[in-house]
Amino acid sequence: MQLYDAVLDSRLLLGTARYPSPAVLEASVRASGAQVVTVSLRRESSGERAGQGFWNLIRGLEVRVLPNTAGCHSVKEALTTAHMAREVFGTPWLKLEVIGEDDTLQPDVFGLVEAARILCAEGFQVFPYTTEDLVVAERLLEAGCRVLMPWGAPIGSGRGLNNLLGLRAMRAHFPGVPLIIDAGLGLPSQAAQALELGFDAVLVNTAVAQARDPVAMARAFAQAVEAGAAARAAGPIEARDFAVPSTPVIGTAFRG
Amino acid sequence: MRVAVLGAGVAGLTCALELRAAGAEVELHERSPEHAVRGCSWYAGGMLAPWCEAENSGELVAALGQEGLPWWRARVPAAAWGGTLLVAHPRDRAELAQFGRRTARFEVLGAQRVGVLEPELAGRFADGLYFPDEGHLDARAALDTLRTQAAGAGVTLRFGSEGPAAGAVAVRVDCTGFAARHSLPQLRGVKGEMVLLRHPELSFTRPVRLLHPRLPVYVVPRGEGTYLVGATMIESEEGTRVSARSLLELLSAAYALHPAFGEAEVLEAGTAVRPAFPDNQPRLEWRGSTLFVNGLYRHGFLLAPALARRAAQAVLDGRHFPEVMDANPAQRRLA
Numbered sequence: 001m002q003l004y005d006a007v008l009d010s011r012l013l014l015g016t017a018r019y020p021s022p023a024v025l026e027a028s029v030r031a032s033g034a035q036v037v038t039v040s041l042r043r044e045s046s047g048e049r050a051g052q053g054f055w056n057l058i059r060g061l062e063v064r065v066l067p068n069t070a071g072c073h074s075v076k077e078a079l080t081t082a083h084m085a086r087e088v089f090g091t092p093w094l095k096l097e098v099i100g101e102d103d104t105l106q107p108d109v110f111g112l113v114e115a116a117r118i119l120c121a122e123g124f125q126v127f128p129y130t131t132e133d134l135v136v137a138e139r140l141l142e143a144g145c146r147v148l149m150p151w152g153a154p155i156g157s158g159r160g161l162n163n164l165l166g167l168r169a170m171r172a173h174f175p176g177v178p179l180i181i182d183a184g185l186g187l188p189s190q191a192a193q194a195l196e197l198g199f200d201a202v203l204v205n206t207a208v209a210q211a212r213d214p215v216a217m218a219r220a221f222a223q224a225v226e227a228g229a230a231a232r233a234a235g236p237i238e239a240r241d242f243a244v245p246s247t248p249v250i251g252t253a254f255r256g
Numbered sequence: 257m258r259v260a261v262l263g264a265g266v267a268g269l270t271c272a273l274e275l276r277a278a279g280a281e282v283e284l285h286e287r288s289p290e291h292a293v294r295g296c297s298w299y300a301g302g303m304l305a306p307w308c309e310a311e312n313s314g315e316l317v318a319a320l321g322q323e324g325l326p327w328w329r330a331r332v333p334a335a336a337w338g339g340t341l342l343v344a345h346p347r348d349r350a351e352l353a354q355f356g357r358r359t360a361r362f363e364v365l366g367a368q369r370v371g372v373l374e375p376e377l378a379g380r381f382a383d384g385l386y387f388p389d390e391g392h393l394d395a396r397a398a399l400d401t402l403r404t405q406a407a408g409a410g411v412t413l414r415f416g417s418e419g420p421a422a423g424a425v426a427v428r429v430d431c432t433g434f435a436a437r438h439s440l441p442q443l444r445g446v447k448g449e450m451v452l453l454r455h456p457e458l459s460f461t462r463p464v465r466l467l468h469p470r471l472p473v474y475v476v477p478r479g480e481g482t483y484l485v486g487a488t489m490i491e492s493e494e495g496t497r498v499s500a501r502s503l504l505e506l507l508s509a510a511y512a513l514h515p516a517f518g519e520a521e522v523l524e525a526g527t528a529v530r531p532a533f534p535d536n537q538p539r540l541e542w543r544g545s546t547l548f549v550n551g552l553y554r555h556g557f558l559l560a561p562a563l564a565r566r567a568a569q570a571v572l573d574g575r576h577f578p579e580v581m582d583a584n585p586a587q588r589r590l591a
Contacts, residue, residue: 021537022444053444210354
Protein backbone atom coordinates (compact mmCIF):
# COMPACT_ATOMS: atom_id res chain seq x y z
CA MET A 1 0.00 0.00 0.00
CA GLN A 2 1.35 3.40 -0.92
CA LEU A 3 0.33 6.52 0.99
CA TYR A 4 1.98 9.53 -0.67
CA ASP A 5 5.64 8.51 -0.90
CA ALA A 6 5.51 5.84 1.82
CA VAL A 7 5.16 2.18 0.98
CA LEU A 8 3.66 0.26 3.89
CA ASP A 9 3.07 -3.41 4.63
CA SER A 10 0.47 -2.98 7.34
CA ARG A 11 -3.06 -1.95 6.44
CA LEU A 12 -3.98 -1.10 9.99
CA LEU A 13 -3.46 2.42 11.33
CA LEU A 14 -3.84 3.02 15.04
CA GLY A 15 -4.92 6.08 17.03
CA THR A 16 -3.08 6.83 20.27
CA ALA A 17 -5.81 8.37 22.46
CA ARG A 18 -7.72 6.98 25.45
CA TYR A 19 -5.49 4.02 26.38
CA PRO A 20 -5.28 3.06 30.07
CA SER A 21 -1.57 3.94 30.12
CA PRO A 22 1.31 4.75 27.77
CA ALA A 23 2.72 1.28 28.44
CA VAL A 24 -0.51 -0.32 27.18
CA LEU A 25 -0.49 2.02 24.19
CA GLU A 26 3.04 0.94 23.31
CA ALA A 27 2.23 -2.76 23.66
CA SER A 28 -0.94 -2.30 21.57
CA VAL A 29 0.92 -0.56 18.74
CA ARG A 30 3.45 -3.40 18.69
CA ALA A 31 0.74 -6.07 18.78
CA SER A 32 -1.15 -4.38 15.94
CA GLY A 33 1.87 -4.29 13.65
CA ALA A 34 0.72 -0.79 12.65
CA GLN A 35 3.34 1.30 10.88
CA VAL A 36 1.38 4.53 11.20
CA VAL A 37 -0.12 6.03 14.35
CA THR A 38 -2.23 9.16 14.57
CA VAL A 39 -1.47 11.67 17.29
CA SER A 40 -3.59 14.64 18.20
CA LEU A 41 -1.89 17.80 19.16
CA ARG A 42 -3.25 19.88 21.95
CA ARG A 43 -2.02 23.38 22.09
CA GLU A 44 -0.99 23.17 25.74
CA SER A 45 1.17 20.13 25.11
CA SER A 46 3.26 21.69 22.39
CA GLY A 47 5.20 24.17 24.51
CA GLU A 48 8.62 23.64 25.91
CA ARG A 49 8.94 20.62 28.18
CA ALA A 50 5.18 20.18 28.32
CA GLY A 51 4.18 16.74 27.14
CA GLN A 52 7.81 15.76 26.68
CA GLY A 53 7.30 12.37 28.30
CA PHE A 54 4.47 11.46 25.96
CA TRP A 55 6.25 12.60 22.78
CA ASN A 56 9.34 10.66 23.74
CA LEU A 57 7.22 7.57 24.03
CA ILE A 58 5.62 8.11 20.62
CA ARG A 59 9.03 8.68 19.04
CA GLY A 60 10.30 5.53 20.73
CA LEU A 61 7.65 3.48 18.89
CA GLU A 62 9.58 4.01 15.65
CA VAL A 63 6.46 4.22 13.50
CA ARG A 64 5.31 6.99 11.21
CA VAL A 65 3.35 9.68 12.97
CA LEU A 66 0.24 11.03 11.30
CA PRO A 67 -0.64 14.15 13.28
CA ASN A 68 -4.32 15.00 13.25
CA THR A 69 -6.37 18.10 13.82
CA ALA A 70 -8.90 16.30 16.04
CA GLY A 71 -11.44 18.55 17.66
CA CYS A 72 -10.97 21.49 15.28
CA HIS A 73 -14.26 23.13 14.35
CA SER A 74 -13.10 25.75 11.87
CA VAL A 75 -10.72 26.11 8.97
CA LYS A 76 -8.63 28.60 10.89
CA GLU A 77 -8.28 26.31 13.90
CA ALA A 78 -7.34 23.40 11.64
CA LEU A 79 -4.68 25.47 9.86
CA THR A 80 -3.13 26.63 13.13
CA THR A 81 -3.04 23.08 14.47
CA ALA A 82 -1.58 21.83 11.20
CA HIS A 83 1.27 24.31 11.35
CA MET A 84 2.03 23.44 14.96
CA ALA A 85 1.96 19.73 14.13
CA ARG A 86 4.42 20.14 11.27
CA GLU A 87 6.77 21.95 13.60
CA VAL A 88 6.47 19.48 16.48
CA PHE A 89 6.61 16.25 14.46
CA GLY A 90 8.66 17.34 11.47
CA THR A 91 6.39 15.61 8.94
CA PRO A 92 4.35 16.94 6.00
CA TRP A 93 1.67 14.30 6.76
CA LEU A 94 -1.54 15.59 8.23
CA LYS A 95 -4.85 13.96 9.02
CA LEU A 96 -7.25 16.79 8.46
CA GLU A 97 -10.41 16.87 10.55
CA VAL A 98 -12.80 19.77 10.52
CA ILE A 99 -15.74 18.85 12.71
CA GLY A 100 -19.13 20.24 11.71
CA GLU A 101 -21.55 18.68 14.15
CA ASP A 102 -20.94 17.83 17.77
CA ASP A 103 -23.34 14.92 18.20
CA THR A 104 -22.11 12.90 15.26
CA LEU A 105 -18.64 14.48 15.01
CA GLN A 106 -19.42 14.56 11.34
CA PRO A 107 -16.96 16.41 9.11
CA ASP A 108 -17.79 19.92 7.92
CA VAL A 109 -17.09 19.04 4.32
CA PHE A 110 -17.13 22.63 3.12
CA GLY A 111 -14.49 23.68 5.64
CA LEU A 112 -12.62 20.45 4.94
CA VAL A 113 -12.26 21.17 1.23
CA GLU A 114 -11.22 24.75 1.91
CA ALA A 115 -8.60 23.76 4.49
CA ALA A 116 -7.33 20.91 2.29
CA ARG A 117 -6.80 23.30 -0.62
CA ILE A 118 -4.75 25.69 1.52
CA LEU A 119 -2.70 22.98 3.22
CA CYS A 120 -1.94 21.06 0.02
CA ALA A 121 -0.72 24.31 -1.52
CA GLU A 122 1.55 24.77 1.47
CA GLY A 123 3.13 21.39 0.84
CA PHE A 124 1.25 19.29 3.38
CA GLN A 125 0.35 15.72 2.42
CA VAL A 126 -3.24 15.72 3.53
CA PHE A 127 -5.30 12.74 4.70
CA PRO A 128 -8.82 14.22 4.91
CA TYR A 129 -11.42 12.72 7.24
CA THR A 130 -14.53 12.84 5.07
CA THR A 131 -17.88 11.19 4.43
CA GLU A 132 -18.66 8.79 1.57
CA ASP A 133 -19.98 11.69 -0.53
CA LEU A 134 -18.54 11.34 -4.03
CA VAL A 135 -18.70 15.00 -4.92
CA VAL A 136 -16.81 16.00 -1.80
CA ALA A 137 -14.25 13.28 -2.54
CA GLU A 138 -13.84 14.68 -6.04
CA ARG A 139 -13.24 18.18 -4.63
CA LEU A 140 -10.68 16.88 -2.15
CA LEU A 141 -8.75 15.19 -4.91
CA GLU A 142 -8.87 18.41 -6.95
CA ALA A 143 -7.54 20.24 -3.91
CA GLY A 144 -4.47 18.01 -3.99
CA CYS A 145 -5.28 15.17 -1.59
CA ARG A 146 -3.89 11.80 -2.72
CA VAL A 147 -5.51 9.72 0.03
CA LEU A 148 -9.10 9.84 1.33
CA MET A 149 -10.38 8.73 4.71
CA PRO A 150 -14.14 8.16 4.62
CA TRP A 151 -15.96 7.36 7.83
CA GLY A 152 -17.52 4.01 8.58
CA ALA A 153 -19.78 5.45 11.28
CA PRO A 154 -19.57 8.37 13.74
CA ILE A 155 -16.26 8.55 15.64
CA GLY A 156 -16.15 6.21 18.62
CA SER A 157 -19.60 4.74 17.94
CA GLY A 158 -18.37 1.22 17.17
CA ARG A 159 -21.14 0.68 14.62
CA GLY A 160 -19.07 -0.48 11.66
CA LEU A 161 -19.81 0.35 8.03
CA ASN A 162 -23.10 2.26 8.19
CA ASN A 163 -23.60 3.04 4.52
CA LEU A 164 -22.45 0.03 2.53
CA LEU A 165 -24.01 1.25 -0.67
CA GLY A 166 -22.24 4.61 -0.46
CA LEU A 167 -18.91 3.09 0.48
CA ARG A 168 -19.10 0.55 -2.36
CA ALA A 169 -19.87 3.34 -4.79
CA MET A 170 -16.92 5.33 -3.48
CA ARG A 171 -14.57 2.38 -3.92
CA ALA A 172 -15.82 1.80 -7.44
CA HIS A 173 -15.62 5.48 -8.33
CA PHE A 174 -12.00 6.04 -7.24
CA PRO A 175 -10.25 2.79 -8.12
CA GLY A 176 -6.74 4.24 -7.98
CA VAL A 177 -7.01 6.35 -4.83
CA PRO A 178 -5.95 4.87 -1.48
CA LEU A 179 -9.11 4.83 0.66
CA ILE A 180 -8.83 4.31 4.41
CA ILE A 181 -11.89 3.70 6.55
CA ASP A 182 -11.53 6.09 9.45
CA ALA A 183 -13.82 6.09 12.45
CA GLY A 184 -16.73 4.06 13.67
CA LEU A 185 -15.28 0.55 13.69
CA GLY A 186 -15.94 -1.44 16.85
CA LEU A 187 -15.11 -5.01 15.88
CA PRO A 188 -12.41 -6.80 13.90
CA SER A 189 -15.11 -8.33 11.65
CA GLN A 190 -16.03 -4.81 10.53
CA ALA A 191 -12.40 -4.10 9.68
CA ALA A 192 -12.24 -7.35 7.69
CA GLN A 193 -15.39 -6.31 5.85
CA ALA A 194 -13.83 -2.97 4.88
CA LEU A 195 -10.82 -4.71 3.40
CA GLU A 196 -13.04 -7.28 1.65
CA LEU A 197 -14.90 -4.41 -0.01
CA GLY A 198 -11.61 -3.22 -1.39
CA PHE A 199 -10.68 -0.44 1.00
CA ASP A 200 -6.96 -0.12 1.33
CA ALA A 201 -6.71 0.17 5.09
CA VAL A 202 -8.57 1.02 8.29
CA LEU A 203 -7.82 3.32 11.18
CA VAL A 204 -9.04 2.35 14.64
CA ASN A 205 -8.61 3.94 18.03
CA THR A 206 -11.47 3.64 20.53
CA ALA A 207 -12.25 0.02 19.64
CA VAL A 208 -8.74 -0.94 20.75
CA ALA A 209 -7.99 1.65 23.43
CA GLN A 210 -11.22 1.10 25.35
CA ALA A 211 -11.35 -2.67 25.03
CA ARG A 212 -10.94 -4.54 28.29
CA ASP A 213 -7.63 -5.89 26.96
CA PRO A 214 -6.38 -3.38 24.37
CA VAL A 215 -3.30 -5.41 23.43
CA ALA A 216 -5.34 -8.52 22.61
CA MET A 217 -7.84 -6.40 20.66
CA ALA A 218 -5.03 -4.77 18.68
CA ARG A 219 -3.82 -8.23 17.69
CA ALA A 220 -7.37 -9.25 16.73
CA PHE A 221 -7.71 -6.22 14.45
CA ALA A 222 -4.36 -6.98 12.84
CA GLN A 223 -5.52 -10.53 12.05
CA ALA A 224 -8.86 -9.31 10.71
CA VAL A 225 -7.23 -6.74 8.44
CA GLU A 226 -4.86 -9.35 7.12
CA ALA A 227 -7.75 -11.79 6.53
CA GLY A 228 -9.83 -9.13 4.78
CA ALA A 229 -6.99 -8.11 2.48
CA ALA A 230 -6.20 -11.74 1.67
CA ALA A 231 -9.88 -12.44 0.92
CA ARG A 232 -10.06 -9.44 -1.39
CA ALA A 233 -6.96 -10.59 -3.24
CA ALA A 234 -8.33 -14.13 -3.45
CA GLY A 235 -11.43 -12.95 -5.35
CA PRO A 236 -14.62 -13.53 -3.36
CA ILE A 237 -17.62 -15.18 -4.97
CA GLU A 238 -20.74 -13.19 -5.76
CA ALA A 239 -23.71 -13.57 -3.42
CA ARG A 240 -26.70 -15.37 -4.98
CA ASP A 241 -30.38 -15.59 -4.21
CA PHE A 242 -30.63 -19.41 -4.28
CA ALA A 243 -28.63 -22.37 -3.11
CA VAL A 244 -25.90 -23.78 -5.30
CA PRO A 245 -24.81 -27.26 -4.24
CA SER A 246 -21.14 -27.40 -3.50
CA THR A 247 -21.07 -31.01 -4.63
CA PRO A 248 -22.19 -31.51 -8.24
CA VAL A 249 -25.52 -33.31 -8.51
CA ILE A 250 -24.74 -35.10 -11.72
CA GLY A 251 -22.97 -38.36 -11.07
CA THR A 252 -24.04 -38.78 -7.45
CA ALA A 253 -25.51 -42.12 -6.47
CA PHE A 254 -29.15 -42.52 -7.37
CA ARG A 255 -31.28 -42.53 -4.25
CA GLY A 256 -34.55 -44.26 -5.01
CA MET B 257 17.33 3.82 62.62
CA ARG B 258 17.34 7.42 61.42
CA VAL B 259 15.22 7.97 58.32
CA ALA B 260 14.67 11.16 56.35
CA VAL B 261 11.39 11.36 54.44
CA LEU B 262 11.39 13.91 51.62
CA GLY B 263 8.15 15.63 50.66
CA ALA B 264 5.14 16.46 52.84
CA GLY B 265 2.39 15.50 50.41
CA VAL B 266 0.15 12.56 51.23
CA ALA B 267 2.82 9.99 50.32
CA GLY B 268 5.47 11.61 52.53
CA LEU B 269 3.14 12.07 55.49
CA THR B 270 1.83 8.50 55.39
CA CYS B 271 5.37 7.12 55.03
CA ALA B 272 6.58 9.23 57.98
CA LEU B 273 3.69 8.00 60.12
CA GLU B 274 4.19 4.34 59.22
CA LEU B 275 7.96 4.50 59.72
CA ARG B 276 7.49 6.22 63.07
CA ALA B 277 4.86 3.68 64.14
CA ALA B 278 7.36 0.92 63.33
CA GLY B 279 9.96 2.53 65.60
CA ALA B 280 12.16 4.58 63.26
CA GLU B 281 13.53 7.97 64.16
CA VAL B 282 11.90 10.08 61.43
CA GLU B 283 12.50 13.57 60.12
CA LEU B 284 10.19 14.88 57.40
CA HIS B 285 11.68 17.47 55.04
CA GLU B 286 9.56 19.65 52.79
CA ARG B 287 11.05 21.99 50.24
CA SER B 288 8.16 24.44 50.48
CA PRO B 289 8.38 26.81 53.43
CA GLU B 290 4.63 26.68 54.01
CA HIS B 291 2.50 23.99 55.51
CA ALA B 292 0.11 24.38 52.59
CA VAL B 293 2.28 22.50 50.09
CA ARG B 294 0.90 23.27 46.63
CA GLY B 295 1.40 19.86 45.08
CA CYS B 296 -0.90 17.12 43.82
CA SER B 297 -2.18 16.34 47.32
CA TRP B 298 -3.31 19.92 47.85
CA TYR B 299 -5.49 19.85 44.71
CA ALA B 300 -6.65 16.24 45.10
CA GLY B 301 -10.28 15.21 44.98
CA GLY B 302 -9.69 13.07 48.06
CA MET B 303 -11.85 10.22 46.83
CA LEU B 304 -11.30 6.84 48.44
CA ALA B 305 -12.88 4.95 45.58
CA PRO B 306 -10.99 1.77 44.71
CA TRP B 307 -13.95 0.15 42.93
CA CYS B 308 -14.61 3.16 40.70
CA GLU B 309 -10.91 3.44 39.95
CA ALA B 310 -10.74 -0.26 39.07
CA GLU B 311 -12.56 0.59 35.85
CA ASN B 312 -9.47 1.95 34.12
CA SER B 313 -6.60 1.69 36.60
CA GLY B 314 -6.16 -2.05 36.89
CA GLU B 315 -6.33 -4.64 39.62
CA LEU B 316 -3.25 -3.56 41.53
CA VAL B 317 -4.50 -0.02 42.13
CA ALA B 318 -7.87 -1.43 43.18
CA ALA B 319 -6.33 -3.93 45.58
CA LEU B 320 -3.89 -1.47 47.16
CA GLY B 321 -6.69 1.06 47.44
CA GLN B 322 -9.00 -1.37 49.21
CA GLU B 323 -6.19 -2.26 51.57
CA GLY B 324 -5.81 1.41 52.51
CA LEU B 325 -9.45 2.12 53.40
CA PRO B 326 -9.22 0.98 57.07
CA TRP B 327 -6.14 3.18 57.51
CA TRP B 328 -8.14 6.24 56.50
CA ARG B 329 -11.07 5.25 58.70
CA ALA B 330 -8.69 5.04 61.66
CA ARG B 331 -6.55 8.12 60.93
CA VAL B 332 -9.06 10.65 59.60
CA PRO B 333 -12.36 10.55 61.51
CA ALA B 334 -13.67 13.41 59.36
CA ALA B 335 -13.66 11.20 56.24
CA ALA B 336 -17.17 10.42 54.99
CA TRP B 337 -18.24 6.94 53.94
CA GLY B 338 -21.43 7.51 51.97
CA GLY B 339 -20.24 5.79 48.83
CA THR B 340 -19.92 7.12 45.29
CA LEU B 341 -22.69 7.79 42.81
CA LEU B 342 -22.03 7.44 39.10
CA VAL B 343 -24.53 8.86 36.61
CA ALA B 344 -24.72 9.27 32.86
CA HIS B 345 -27.04 10.98 30.42
CA PRO B 346 -29.22 8.63 28.34
CA ARG B 347 -27.02 9.10 25.26
CA ASP B 348 -24.00 7.86 27.24
CA ARG B 349 -25.76 4.83 28.66
CA ALA B 350 -23.34 2.54 26.82
CA GLU B 351 -20.51 4.08 28.85
CA LEU B 352 -22.31 3.18 32.06
CA ALA B 353 -22.77 -0.43 30.97
CA GLN B 354 -19.11 -0.65 29.98
CA PHE B 355 -18.05 0.86 33.30
CA GLY B 356 -20.11 -1.71 35.19
CA ARG B 357 -18.57 -4.61 33.30
CA ARG B 358 -15.10 -3.61 34.46
CA THR B 359 -15.61 -3.20 38.15
CA ALA B 360 -17.44 -4.63 41.14
CA ARG B 361 -19.29 -3.90 44.38
CA PHE B 362 -21.98 -1.62 43.00
CA GLU B 363 -25.75 -1.42 42.69
CA VAL B 364 -27.46 -0.54 39.42
CA LEU B 365 -29.85 2.33 40.03
CA GLY B 366 -32.97 3.53 38.28
CA ALA B 367 -34.25 7.09 38.35
CA GLN B 368 -36.02 6.67 41.68
CA ARG B 369 -32.99 5.36 43.60
CA VAL B 370 -30.78 8.08 42.11
CA GLY B 371 -33.24 10.62 43.53
CA VAL B 372 -33.34 8.93 46.92
CA LEU B 373 -29.55 8.91 47.25
CA GLU B 374 -29.03 12.46 45.99
CA PRO B 375 -32.31 14.39 46.02
CA GLU B 376 -30.65 17.15 43.99
CA LEU B 377 -30.50 14.73 41.08
CA ALA B 378 -34.12 13.55 41.34
CA GLY B 379 -35.70 13.52 37.90
CA ARG B 380 -32.41 14.46 36.26
CA PHE B 381 -30.80 11.07 35.68
CA ALA B 382 -32.54 7.83 34.79
CA ASP B 383 -29.49 5.61 35.20
CA GLY B 384 -26.72 5.30 37.71
CA LEU B 385 -24.36 3.03 39.58
CA TYR B 386 -23.85 3.24 43.33
CA PHE B 387 -20.63 2.11 45.04
CA PRO B 388 -21.67 1.90 48.71
CA ASP B 389 -18.30 1.00 50.25
CA GLU B 390 -16.37 4.02 49.07
CA GLY B 391 -15.52 7.22 50.92
CA HIS B 392 -14.08 10.67 50.50
CA LEU B 393 -12.25 13.25 52.52
CA ASP B 394 -11.25 16.88 52.34
CA ALA B 395 -7.69 16.52 51.10
CA ARG B 396 -6.37 19.72 52.67
CA ALA B 397 -7.94 19.06 56.05
CA ALA B 398 -6.67 15.49 55.92
CA LEU B 399 -3.09 16.67 55.23
CA ASP B 400 -3.45 18.92 58.27
CA THR B 401 -4.65 16.02 60.39
CA LEU B 402 -1.78 13.79 59.30
CA ARG B 403 0.78 16.53 59.94
CA THR B 404 -0.56 17.05 63.45
CA GLN B 405 -0.48 13.31 64.09
CA ALA B 406 3.07 13.08 62.78
CA ALA B 407 4.24 15.88 65.05
CA GLY B 408 2.40 14.28 67.98
CA ALA B 409 4.04 10.93 67.28
CA GLY B 410 7.50 12.48 67.41
CA VAL B 411 8.27 13.01 63.72
CA THR B 412 10.54 16.03 63.27
CA LEU B 413 8.97 18.32 60.66
CA ARG B 414 11.26 20.66 58.71
CA PHE B 415 9.65 23.00 56.21
CA GLY B 416 11.77 24.97 53.77
CA SER B 417 14.29 22.12 53.79
CA GLU B 418 15.56 20.07 50.84
CA GLY B 419 16.60 17.38 53.29
CA PRO B 420 19.94 15.68 53.85
CA ALA B 421 22.10 14.47 50.97
CA ALA B 422 22.23 10.74 50.28
CA GLY B 423 24.58 9.13 52.81
CA ALA B 424 24.03 11.77 55.51
CA VAL B 425 21.32 9.59 57.05
CA ALA B 426 20.89 5.81 57.06
CA VAL B 427 17.99 5.90 54.62
CA ARG B 428 16.09 8.51 52.66
CA VAL B 429 12.52 7.90 51.52
CA ASP B 430 11.87 10.16 48.55
CA CYS B 431 8.20 11.08 48.19
CA THR B 432 8.68 14.22 46.11
CA GLY B 433 6.47 13.15 43.20
CA PHE B 434 7.23 14.72 39.84
CA ALA B 435 10.14 16.67 41.38
CA ALA B 436 12.03 13.34 41.46
CA ARG B 437 12.00 13.06 37.66
CA HIS B 438 15.74 13.67 37.37
CA SER B 439 16.41 10.54 39.41
CA LEU B 440 13.62 8.51 37.79
CA PRO B 441 13.93 8.96 34.01
CA GLN B 442 10.80 6.93 33.25
CA LEU B 443 8.63 9.25 35.29
CA ARG B 444 6.37 11.55 33.29
CA GLY B 445 3.95 14.28 34.27
CA VAL B 446 0.21 14.30 33.64
CA LYS B 447 -1.35 17.66 34.22
CA GLY B 448 -4.56 17.89 36.18
CA GLU B 449 -6.80 20.89 36.71
CA MET B 450 -9.62 21.44 39.19
CA VAL B 451 -12.10 24.11 40.19
CA LEU B 452 -13.52 24.85 43.62
CA LEU B 453 -17.09 26.13 43.59
CA ARG B 454 -19.46 27.37 46.27
CA HIS B 455 -23.22 27.12 46.11
CA PRO B 456 -24.81 27.18 49.58
CA GLU B 457 -28.19 25.92 48.37
CA LEU B 458 -26.90 22.76 46.72
CA SER B 459 -26.74 19.80 49.06
CA PHE B 460 -24.86 16.88 47.56
CA THR B 461 -23.67 14.48 50.23
CA ARG B 462 -21.30 12.19 48.35
CA PRO B 463 -18.98 12.33 45.35
CA VAL B 464 -20.89 12.18 42.08
CA ARG B 465 -19.16 11.16 38.89
CA LEU B 466 -20.62 12.08 35.54
CA LEU B 467 -19.64 9.68 32.80
CA HIS B 468 -18.92 11.32 29.52
CA PRO B 469 -16.92 9.92 26.64
CA ARG B 470 -14.69 12.98 26.40
CA LEU B 471 -14.03 13.98 29.98
CA PRO B 472 -15.34 12.02 32.94
CA VAL B 473 -15.81 14.54 35.72
CA TYR B 474 -16.37 14.24 39.45
CA VAL B 475 -17.95 16.64 41.90
CA VAL B 476 -16.87 16.11 45.49
CA PRO B 477 -18.69 17.88 48.34
CA ARG B 478 -16.27 19.68 50.61
CA GLY B 479 -18.79 20.89 53.18
CA GLU B 480 -20.46 24.26 53.67
CA GLY B 481 -21.69 24.34 50.11
CA THR B 482 -18.26 24.03 48.51
CA TYR B 483 -17.60 21.53 45.76
CA LEU B 484 -14.42 20.38 44.10
CA VAL B 485 -14.86 19.72 40.39
CA GLY B 486 -12.09 17.75 38.72
CA ALA B 487 -10.11 16.78 36.94
CA THR B 488 -8.48 17.05 33.55
CA MET B 489 -5.80 14.61 32.40
CA ILE B 490 -3.40 16.15 29.95
CA GLU B 491 -0.08 14.68 28.83
CA SER B 492 1.78 17.82 29.81
CA GLU B 493 4.40 18.63 32.40
CA GLU B 494 3.44 22.27 32.67
CA GLY B 495 1.79 22.68 36.03
CA THR B 496 1.14 26.35 36.65
CA ARG B 497 -1.54 27.51 34.21
CA VAL B 498 -5.21 26.56 34.13
CA SER B 499 -6.44 26.82 30.55
CA ALA B 500 -9.74 28.37 29.52
CA ARG B 501 -10.68 25.22 27.67
CA SER B 502 -10.17 23.06 30.75
CA LEU B 503 -12.26 25.44 32.82
CA LEU B 504 -14.93 25.35 30.16
CA GLU B 505 -14.97 21.55 30.17
CA LEU B 506 -15.05 21.22 33.95
CA LEU B 507 -17.72 23.86 34.42
CA SER B 508 -19.86 22.51 31.56
CA ALA B 509 -19.76 19.09 33.17
CA ALA B 510 -20.77 20.50 36.56
CA TYR B 511 -23.55 22.42 34.83
CA ALA B 512 -24.69 19.26 33.04
CA LEU B 513 -24.85 17.50 36.40
CA HIS B 514 -26.96 20.27 37.88
CA PRO B 515 -27.76 23.62 36.25
CA ALA B 516 -27.55 25.38 39.63
CA PHE B 517 -23.77 25.06 39.38
CA GLY B 518 -24.11 27.81 36.80
CA GLU B 519 -24.86 30.18 39.69
CA ALA B 520 -22.02 28.96 41.88
CA GLU B 521 -19.21 31.21 43.01
CA VAL B 522 -15.78 30.24 41.65
CA LEU B 523 -13.50 30.10 44.68
CA GLU B 524 -10.38 28.74 43.07
CA ALA B 525 -8.95 27.07 39.99
CA GLY B 526 -5.81 25.03 40.46
CA THR B 527 -3.45 22.72 38.69
CA ALA B 528 -0.68 20.27 39.51
CA VAL B 529 1.42 17.69 37.68
CA ARG B 530 0.76 14.10 38.68
CA PRO B 531 3.75 11.76 38.61
CA ALA B 532 3.20 8.62 36.56
CA PHE B 533 5.28 5.75 35.26
CA PRO B 534 4.58 4.44 31.74
CA ASP B 535 2.18 1.78 33.05
CA ASN B 536 0.46 4.31 35.37
CA GLN B 537 1.16 1.99 38.32
CA PRO B 538 2.89 2.98 41.58
CA ARG B 539 6.40 1.84 42.42
CA LEU B 540 8.85 1.55 45.28
CA GLU B 541 12.36 1.68 43.94
CA TRP B 542 15.71 1.54 45.74
CA ARG B 543 18.54 3.72 44.41
CA GLY B 544 21.47 3.21 46.78
CA SER B 545 20.23 4.14 50.23
CA THR B 546 17.25 6.11 48.88
CA LEU B 547 13.85 4.47 48.50
CA PHE B 548 11.65 6.25 45.96
CA VAL B 549 7.91 6.04 46.53
CA ASN B 550 6.41 7.37 43.33
CA GLY B 551 4.02 7.02 40.38
CA LEU B 552 0.89 7.45 42.50
CA TYR B 553 -0.60 9.28 39.50
CA ARG B 554 -4.30 10.06 40.08
CA HIS B 555 -4.48 7.95 43.22
CA GLY B 556 -2.38 9.66 45.86
CA PHE B 557 -4.77 9.40 48.80
CA LEU B 558 -6.13 6.05 47.72
CA LEU B 559 -2.73 4.36 47.41
CA ALA B 560 -0.64 6.14 50.04
CA PRO B 561 -1.41 3.93 53.09
CA ALA B 562 -0.70 0.63 51.34
CA LEU B 563 2.52 2.01 49.85
CA ALA B 564 3.63 3.59 53.13
CA ARG B 565 3.17 0.28 54.94
CA ARG B 566 5.35 -1.44 52.36
CA ALA B 567 7.91 1.35 52.38
CA ALA B 568 8.28 1.12 56.16
CA GLN B 569 8.83 -2.64 56.03
CA ALA B 570 11.21 -2.32 53.09
CA VAL B 571 13.29 0.21 55.00
CA LEU B 572 13.24 -1.35 58.46
CA ASP B 573 13.09 -5.09 57.67
CA GLY B 574 14.60 -5.17 54.19
CA ARG B 575 11.43 -6.69 52.80
CA HIS B 576 10.78 -6.97 49.08
CA PHE B 577 7.27 -6.46 47.73
CA PRO B 578 7.21 -7.77 44.16
CA GLU B 579 3.84 -6.14 43.38
CA VAL B 580 5.39 -2.67 43.59
CA MET B 581 9.13 -3.40 43.54
CA ASP B 582 9.79 -6.03 40.88
CA ALA B 583 11.91 -4.75 38.02
CA ASN B 584 9.66 -6.56 35.54
CA PRO B 585 6.27 -4.82 35.40
CA ALA B 586 4.55 -8.08 34.49
CA GLN B 587 5.53 -9.44 37.92
CA ARG B 588 4.13 -6.48 39.78
CA ARG B 589 0.86 -7.84 40.98
CA LEU B 590 -0.52 -8.99 44.29
CA ALA B 591 -0.26 -12.67 45.05
